[in-house]
Amino acid sequence: xxxxLYKTFIDATRxxxxxxxxxxxxxDHPGEDFKSDEGVDIAVSIVGDLxxxxxxxxxxxxxxxxxxxxxxxxxEAVDDFVTxxxxxxxxxxxxxVLTELSASDLKCDRLPPVQRKPGEDxxxxxxxxxxxxxxxxxxxxxxGLEIRLNRI
Amino acid sequence: MLWKxxxxxxxxxxxxxxxxxxxxxxxxxxxxxxxxxWDEKIPEINKTLDFMKRYVVEHFHDEEEYQKSINYPxxxxxxxxxxxxxxxxxxxxxxxxxxxxxxxxxQQFGGRLLAWLINHVAAEDQLIAAYAKKKGVSGNDR
Numbered sequence: 001x002x003x004x005l006y007k008t009f010i011d012a013t014r015x016x017x018x019x020x021x022x023x024x025x026x027x028d029h030p031g032e033d034f035k036s037d038e039g040v041d042i043a044v045s046i047v048g049d050l051x052x053x054x055x056x057x058x059x060x061x062x063x064x065x066x067x068x069x070x071x072x073x074x075x076e077a078v079d080d081f082v083t084x085x086x087x088x089x090x091x092x093x094x095x096x097v098l099t100e101l102s103a104s105d106l107k108c109d110r111l112p113p114v115q116r117k118p119g120e121d122x123x124x125x126x127x128x129x130x131x132x133x134x135x136x137x138x139x140x141x142x143x144g145l146e147i148r149l150n151r152i
Numbered sequence: 153m154l155w156k157x158x159x160x161x162x163x164x165x166x167x168x169x170x171x172x173x174x175x176x177x178x179x180x181x182x183x184x185x186x187x188x189x190w191d192e193k194i195p196e197i198n199k200t201l202d203f204m205k206r207y208v209v210e211h212f213h214d215e216e217e218y219q220k221s222i223n224y225p226x227x228x229x230x231x232x233x234x235x236x237x238x239x240x241x242x243x244x245x246x247x248x249x250x251x252x253x254x255x256x257x258x259q260q261f262g263g264r265l266l267a268w269l270i271n272h273v274a275a276e277d278q279l280i281a282a283y284a285k286k287k288g289v290s291g292n293d294r
Contacts, residue, residue: 019274020267070266072153073185080256081185084263092271 005097005147006030006132009054012096013136013145016089021069023138032133034144039063040083041116042090048108050101052128052149056090057118062141069140087113123148154178154266159273161281163218169211170273176203177269184262190255197258201248204241212238215277222289224280233276237268 010028017023039059046052058066064075066089067082075082091113098108128148136143155174160167183196212234219227244261248254 016271016275020270067263067266070270071181071185073181080259081263084260085267086263088264088267088271092267 005130005149006134008097008100009093009145009147010134010136012093012100013143016093016096017138020089020092021066021140023140025139027137028134029137030132030134032146034133034135034142034146035059038078038118040078040086041118041120042087042113043116044090044094044113045111046094046098046108046149047111049106049152050108050130050149051152052130052147053123054090054094054097054148055116055144055146056086056093057144057146058086059141059143062138062143065140083115087115154181154270156274159277161277162284163281166211166215166218166277169207169214170277173207173211173269174273176200176207177265181262181266184258190253197248201241201245205245208241209238215280219280222280222284222287224283226279226283230276230280233272237272240264 014026017026034057037059039057040063042056042058044054044056046054060078063078063082063086067073067075067085070085091110094110094113098110101108126148128150130147130149130151133144133146136145154177155171159170159174161170177200180196180200183193183200186193212231216227216231216234219230224230244257247257
């Protein structure tokens with residue numbers, strides 16, 4: 001399981017997007033050069049048998065489309081409402097991944113999601129044993145995912 | 153419309169409560185996101201918070217009783233999710249009562265509530281329905 005964290009996160013994202021947003025066409029590819037404009041970066045810290053963080057990068061248009069699908073309402077800008085809804089989705093995906101990991105006897109917990117300004121990265125110089133990034137493509141836009149974890 | 157028929161569990165009491173929850177949350181979001189002034193939004197905000205504090209507790213209790221009645225194995229975990237949400241609603245209410253001009257707090261509450269409710273009913277609660285169906289204890293007599 002631990003060697004397949006990338007797939008675990010992608011599968012969890014796919015399931016959540018399918019159930020909550022009715023998005024079925026989702027693809028992914030590894031890559032570190034994700035451009036997130038002025039969108040929403042959400043960091044979810046992981047503690048326990050694995051420690052580190054997962055950063056979800058939601059560009060503006062992707063964020064607005066996600067909230068529009070959930071609410072049926074139009075949103076013109078990323079505000080407190082949109083950021084909170086997107087943070088909860090990142091929290092749900094992370095929670096589902098941790099549930100999967102617990103089936104492999106990896107006991108981890110997550111801290112509440114924290115919003116970061118795009119480009120703000122207080123942990124960029126830290127060393128991580130497990131580090132991977134990817135782009136997730138959907139019909140309503142791209143999402144960037146960065147996983148940085150150490151085994152404890 | 154927020155509610156979707158695919159969210160139905162096949163348990164009339166719980167389905168009716170879910171529909172009521174979605175209806176109230178939808179009204180709340182419409183008021184919260186309307187172009188009117190914050191003062192004009194306050195009555196609907198107050199109404200929703202009062203409703204949530206009362207109805208969420210009642211609904212969660214009924215849902216937990218149903219889970220116990222069918223020996224749902226995920227009961228403990230599901231109850232923890234409910235308890236966390238109740239605590240969040242109570243915490244937001246307390247913060248709001250201190251200063252009901254706190255629009256950012258309510259916007260954050262609305263966004264989280266929307267995503268939480270959809271995921272909870274579309275994913276977590278469906279696990280109960282799937283278990284009940286598998287065990288042949290769908291609970292339609294409730």
